[in-house]
Amino acid sequence: GAVVSQHPSRVICKSGTSVKIECRSLDFQATTMFWYRQFPKKSLMLMATSNEGSKATYEQGVEKDKFLINHASLTLSTLTVTSAHPEDSSFYICSARVGFHEQFFGPGTRLTVL
Amino acid sequence: QKEVEQDPGPLSVPEGAIVSLNCTYSNSAFQYFMWYRQYSRKGPELLMYTYSSGNKEDGRFTAQVDKSSKYISLFIRDSQPSDSATYLCAMTEGGGYNKLIFGAGTRLAVHP
Numbered sequence: 300g301a302v303v304s305q306h307p308s309r310v311i312c313k314s315g316t317s318v319k320i321e322c323r324s325l326d327f328q329a330t331t332m333f334w335y336r337q338f339p340k341k342s343l344m345l346m347a348t349s350n351e352g353s354k355a356t357y358e359q360g361v362e363k364d365k366f367l368i369n370h371a372s373l374t375l376s377t378l379t380v381t382s383a384h385p386e387d388s389s390f391y392i393c394s395a396r397v398g399f400h401e402q403f404f405g406p407g408t409r410l411t412v413l
Numbered sequence: 414q415k416e417v418e419q420d421p422g423p424l425s426v427p428e429g430a431i432v433s434l435n436c437t438y439s440n441s442a443f444q445y446f447m448w449y450r451q452y453s454r455k456g457p458e459l460l461m462y463t464y465s466s467g468n469k470e471d472g473r474f475t476a477q478v479d480k481s482s483k484y485i486s487l488f489i490r491d492s493q494p495s496d497s498a499t500y501l502c503a504m505t506e507g508g509g510y511n512k513l514i515f516g517a518g519t520r521l522a523v524h525p
Contacts, residue, residue, distance in 0.1 A: 305456075333512075338420075340514045342501060343457070392456050400445045400505050402513060404456035 301327050305405035312383055313413055320378045320408045322393030328373035329395035333402060334366070335360050337390045349376045383412040416440050419502055419516030428525050433488040436516045439483065441516075444507035446478050448487045451499045451518065460500075463489065479490035493524045 300338075305387040322332055332339050332353045335343040347368050356366035366377040369405045380387055388411050394402040419436045426432055434448075439513035451472055461476040463469045463485075469476045475488040485504070489496055502516040 301421075340520075342517045345512055348512065366448060390454070394456075400511075400513075401447070401459060401462055402451070405457045407454070409454070 301387045301395065301402050303329075303393065303395050305393055305408050307408060307410045308406060309411075311411045311413065314384055315382055317379055317381045318410060319381075320391055320393075320410075322376045322395070322405050323380070323387055324395045324403075325397070329397070330373060331377075331396040332376040333394045333396070334368060334372060334376075334378050335392045335394065337392060337407075339390075343392065344354040346378075379380065380410065383410070385412045388412045389407040414439060414450055416456070416514050417502065417504060417516045418468050420519055421517050422521040423522055425522045425524060428490055428492060428494060428523055430523070432487075432492050432496070432521060432523075433512060434500050434502075436485050436504075436517050438481055438485075438504060438514075440504075440506070440514075441480075441483065443504040444479075444506050446476070446485050447489075447503040447513070448476055449501040450496075451501060453498075459525040492521075494523050494525055497522050498521040507514075 304323045306321045319372045332345045346361045349370040351367045351370045358361045368374040393409040394404040417438045448461040451457040463476050466478045466480045473490045477486040499518040499520050501518040503513040505511045
């Protein structure tokens with residue numbers, strides 16, 4: 300099956316700093332990747348859709364200047380949380396689209412902002 | 414009303430039981446239906462993927478879609494403690510890419 304990796308798996312940072320999370324498709328090329336956020340015991344909330352070579356499409360209510368997404372290649376998308384604050388602490392998960400509708404998810408990144 | 418409704422549970426069953434997980438939805442345009450399993454602190458894992466109405470079986474798992482009732486189910490036979498996880502239904506419209514709409518997830522605990 301399609302394998303998606305994320306790095307780092309866990310990160311702790313100070314308030315005001317920026318954090319970059321990488322999402323890679325390991326054995327396939329992904330023209331479209333997605334970034335989700337998940338709060339404890341809650342479902343996934345789509346933040347943005349990342350298309351290779353073009354600007355990301357953000358969901359309503361997601362600050363594009365705070366959550367910078369870059370999809371520079373067919374196997375890598377990055378999410379940068381800029382000027383992180385404690386309320387940004389969450390579990391961030393990426394996925395890659397395979398075919399028209401299937402999505403394969405990465406293992407997630409737990410961000411803690413102190 | 415949410416587009417996709419899923420009972421969050423928790424659902425606790427003894428090992429070997431048949432588990433039934435369900436989702437209802439309101440958007441009649443949904444054509445593609447998926448079930449994901451998510452272990453604690455991990456990313457979701459795709460279990461089943463079905464198109465339109467009907468059944469699909471894969472080992473101990475059976476997915477059912479009833480579009481007339483806007484109701485989908487996942488059955489797990491001979492449940493095992495390793496099946497303990499959160500199960501998320503997800504669905505999307507046809508006609509090219511549309512984003513996945515997820516249910517809230519049902520927490521399942523299978524006890525020995």
